Amino acid sequence: MYHYNENDRADLQARRQIFQHQLQRYLDGKISDEEFRPIRLRQGLYLQRHAPMLRVAVPYGMLSSSQLRALARIARQFDQGFCHISTRQNVQFNWIAMEDIAEVLGMLAEVDMHSVQTSGDCIRNITSDAFAGVAQDELIDPRPYCELIRQWSIGHPEFAYLPRKFKIAITGAKTDRAMLQAHDIGLRVQQHSQLGKGFEVIVGGGLGRTPVIGSTLALFVPEREILAYLTAIIRVYNLHGRRDNKYKARIKILVKSIGIQAFKKQVDEEFKHTQEEVSFLSPSRIDSIATHFLPPPYEQLDSSYADLFLITLKRKNPSFSRWLKQNTHVHKIGGYRSVTLSLKSPNNAPGDVSTDQLLAIATLADQYSFGVVRSTHEQNLVLADVRETDLYALWKHLIQKDLAAPTIGTIHDIICCPGLDYCSLANTQSIPLAQAIQTRFENLDYVYDIGDLSFNISGCMNACAHHHLANIGILGVLKKGAPYFQITLGGRKGNESTLGKILGPSVAEHDVPNAIENIIQTYLSRRQEDERFIDTYLRVGINPFKEAVYGHAN
Amino acid sequence: MAMQIKQGMLIKDPWLKVNQPADKYRDYPWFSIVPLNGLHDKSQWPLPQTWIGAWFGVGTELQQITELILSLPLLNIHVDSFADGRAFSLAKQLSTALGYKGELRVSGNFLLDQMAQFKECGVTSFSLRDDSDFDHAMYILEHSPKREF
Ligand code: SF4
Numbered sequence: 001m002y003h004y005n006e007n008d009r010a011d012l013q014a015r016r017q018i019f020q021h022q023l024q025r026y027l028d029g030k031i032s033d034e035e036f037r038p039i040r041l042r043q044g045l046y047l048q049r050h051a052p053m054l055r056v057a058v059p060y061g062m063l064s065s066s067q068l069r070a071l072a073r074i075a076r077q078f079d080q081g082f083c084h085i086s087t088r089q090n091v092q093f094n095w096i097a098m099e100d101i102a103e104v105l106g107m108l109a110e111v112d113m114h115s116v117q118t119s120g121d122c123i124r125n126i127t128s129d130a131f132a133g134v135a136q137d138e139l140i141d142p143r144p145y146c147e148l149i150r151q152w153s154i155g156h157p158e159f160a161y162l163p164r165k166f167k168i169a170i171t172g173a174k175t176d177r178a179m180l181q182a183h184d185i186g187l188r189v190q191q192h193s194q195l196g197k198g199f200e201v202i203v204g205g206g207l208g209r210t211p212v213i214g215s216t217l218a219l220f221v222p223e224r225e226i227l228a229y230l231t232a233i234i235r236v237y238n239l240h241g242r243r244d245n246k247y248k249a250r251i252k253i254l255v256k257s258i259g260i261q262a263f264k265k266q267v268d269e270e271f272k273h274t275q276e277e278v279s280f281l282s283p284s285r286i287d288s289i290a291t292h293f294l295p296p297p298y299e300q301l302d303s304s305y306a307d308l309f310l311i312t313l314k315r316k317n318p319s320f321s322r323w324l325k326q327n328t329h330v331h332k333i334g335g336y337r338s339v340t341l342s343l344k345s346p347n348n349a350p351g352d353v354s355t356d357q358l359l360a361i362a363t364l365a366d367q368y369s370f371g372v373v374r375s376t377h378e379q380n381l382v383l384a385d386v387r388e389t390d391l392y393a394l395w396k397h398l399i400q401k402d403l404a405a406p407t408i409g410t411i412h413d414i415i416c417c418p419g420l421d422y423c424s425l426a427n428t429q430s431i432p433l434a435q436a437i438q439t440r441f442e443n444l445d446y447v448y449d450i451g452d453l454s455f456n457i458s459g460c461m462n463a464c465a466h467h468h469l470a471n472i473g474i475l476g477v478l479k480k481g482a483p484y485f486q487i488t489l490g491g492r493k494g495n496e497s498t499l500g501k502i503l504g505p506s507v508a509e510h511d512v513p514n515a516i517e518n519i520i521q522t523y524l525s526r527r528q529e530d531e532r533f534i535d536t537y538l539r540v541g542i543n544p545f546k547e548a549v550y551g552h553a554n
Numbered sequence: 555m556a557m558q559i560k561q562g563m564l565i566k567d568p569w570l571k572v573n574q575p576a577d578k579y580r581d582y583p584w585f586s587i588v589p590l591n592g593l594h595d596k597s598q599w600p601l602p603q604t605w606i607g608a609w610f611g612v613g614t615e616l617q618q619i620t621e622l623i624l625s626l627p628l629l630n631i632h633v634d635s636f637a638d639g640r641a642f643s644l645a646k647q648l649s650t651a652l653g654y655k656g657e658l659r660v661s662g663n664f665l666l667d668q669m670a671q672f673k674e675c676g677v678t679s680f681s682l683r684d685d686s687d688f689d690h691a692m693y694i695l696e697h698s699p700k701r702e703f
Contacts (some may be wrong), residue, residue, distance in 0.1 A: 018667075039667055548640050
């Protein structure tokens with residue numbers, strides 16, 4: 001993973017000192033709430049229900065074991081003994097007092113972490129594929145580009161006061177696991193036969209109150225021009241995006257209102273200038289960043305031995321076998337697998353991880369996965385490089401720490417925003433509903449029978465849990481002040497990103513598990529052979545599900 | 555006389571912002587910063603005064619900044635709301651795409667905390683309200699890290 005150099009540290013230190021100065025001025029009453037607001041937000045500080053919520057940046061989801069230990073210390077000393085993994089791969093603390101913020105930022109800085117640009121109307125933390133560098137279907141490792149764009153966007157002087165927040169995701173794999181089309185800009189790294197490396201550029205995606213699937217703006221932008229091209233896009237947005245209505249201020253609204261072709265014309269025009277002003281990316285710059293992402297010292301392993309080893313264990317131990325199937329993934333290097341540590345145990349709020357777990361994961365990362373952990377937008381953690389022969393021992397450790405729920409990719413693996421329990425924007429709670437669904441579908445054999453299914457719950461229109469892209473999406477709304485939930489079906493992320501369709505009138509909180517059960521039963525009764533939920537839905541359409549929930553299709 | 559920060563120094567500001575355009579451009583006192591629409595009558599150019607500047611809002615289109623305007627010694631972007639980040643892109647376009655070499659100034663309701671960002675976008679002077687915290691302004695300019703891009 002990327003290791004800070006002296007310049008990075010000096011930069012972070014300078015930003016932190018300035019923020020401390022600004023914070024002091026605010027605490028001394030020298031600047032108003034209104035003036036402090038953008039400064040505070042750019043530092044990842046939200047005023048939430050209980051205390052400020054501090055969002056810590058996890059650049060493209062990469063965390064070292066020492067960073068995990070620092071997060072654990074902060075959780076223990078300043079929070080209530082846990083933190084939360086967000087759907088943008090970041091870490092959130094919900095209970096840190098304002099007067100402790102400076103000290104917490106200092107503790108983060110000691111391990112090269114910060115909270116800069118994790119909120120506010122600026123370019124946010126860059127996200128990526130949680131399996132970058134290890135996925136079998138990857139063409140080019142996107143992380144050097146993620147890091148480059150991270151460096152370029154941090155403190156970008158021109159784009160610190162955009163019309164609205166701005167999110168960039170990058171992948172280099174055939175399968176899009178980074179939700180490119182749900183981002184303001186999505187970049188797909190590619191290899192061109194003549195022009196070398198470059199990017200497909202997707203623009204104008206986003207969820208929230210007006211969900212839009214992004215469109216391709218350029219099929220190929222050469223690597224050396226990418227920063228100039230990004231500058232052109234974001235400048236056009238900065239100058240022409242709406243500022244009169246924050247619900248219409250994202251780039252997706254601008255692109256939709258003028259059309260992708262007209263938008264492209266403006267970007268191309270601006271690109272003529274930005275090519276002059278932003279220096280071309282030199283190969284040496286990207287090469288020097290890429291040295292941070294060289295493969296770790298993998299051993300040459302005999303996969304057939306590992307296979308035999310696992311087959312024996314699987315036979316002996318069905319629980320291990322289930323976990324192996326659900327929670328581990330093929331690795332590009334023979335003899336290794338990637339392991340998802342589930343943060344979806346029914347005993348915890350989805351995405352929450354305790355001090356004790358953080359410390360254990362840090363030790364396991366050191367022992368089994370080159371000291372690195374990744375956070376996923378599904379709110380889990382990943383040990384990316386585990387020897388197959390270590391899987392059984394790792395599983396045993398994970399069970400002890402309640403991190404081995406063998407339910408990745410199932411109805412239990414619910415992506416869930418913090419909702420009314422923490423978030424001041426929420427309409428409804430999300431966490432108790434997630435727990436109610438997990439309880440309703442308690443029987444794991446039933447869960448496996450249902451199979452692959454994405455299930456996301458957002459507590460309001462802001463759609464932090466990306467419910468529009470879930471096979472079953474739940475959105476909290478208020479009806480005459482009472483919490484209700486709107487159900488959407490058929491959403492998909494990845495290469496065929498599709499927005500889910502609203503099933504019908506929203507349902508009362510206590511009726512949601514029944515409605516979901518009816519939906520699942522409809523799927524099970526209609527599926528053909530091994531069809532997944534989404535495939536049955538696509539084949540039979542929404543009406544049978546409507547009938548099952550409302551008694552009629554209209 | 556109000557204060558300005560120019561090239562990193564806090565000094566008295568000789569310039570005065572004029573809000574109303576004059577019919578006859580020669581009536582503008584020296585060191586006036588005149589609204590853009592008070593300078594568009596080409597027949598009154600060249601101006602007899604050497605020291606005249608132009609001010610305009612952050613929504614100004616580049617086409618409105620003509621060659622004549624670019625020949626002035628001072629251009630002033632006036633900010634109504636510090637949240638309106640168009641000011642930064644406009645400054646950048648003036649200093650790069652249009653290649654403006656004179657004094658590029660920001661006035662109005664900006665935050666002192668934004669000064670380093672403006673500077674990086676090509677702004678060379680700031681007009682400050684009398685009640686500004688000048689120490690904080692200087693602190694921001696001196697301590698903000700420089701980017702490598
Ligand atoms: S979706 Fe709404 S309720 Fe949930 S975290 Fe986002 S803003 Fe808060």
